[in-house]
Amino acid sequence: MNIRAELPPDAIEEIVAAVTARVLAELGSTPSAAPSAFLTIPEAAELLRCPRQRVDDLLSQGRLNRHKDGRRTLVSRAELAAHLAGGNSERPVSDQRGRHARPAPAARRPPASPPVGCGGAIDCCSRQTRAVAIETFL
Secondary structure: OOOOOOOOHHHHHHHHHHHHHHHHHHHHHOOOOOOOOEEEHHHHHHHHOOOHHHHHHHHHOOOOOOEEEOOEEEEEHHHHHHHHHOOOOOOOOEOOOOOEOOOOOOOOOOOOOOOOOOOOOOOOOOHHHHHHHHHHHO
């Protein structure tokens, strides 16, 4: 069954305007889904506008936390925002088990009294050797 109707151009424009208004009203009334608190690595790279490898590097350096969901690796949207703002450089970062990363070990201090040869009982070390030994330990 074929039905054919001829409408004047003004009527067609009114119909298109009415349909457009109704579609826009329907789209505006539907609730949009809230963005997820976590992003996959490709989504994080897209948000940062960088290659995926950069996000992997940030995770390996401990500048971002890695959250695992099965096989998927997720990154917190809030941490990405903090990284973009530059505010997460001093904050300790947790590893994937939730423990805080350990601080870097302190530099080793030299021993309290440097060895200076045989202690002067036998003159086996020259004064120059003793001076070099003392300078290296101070």
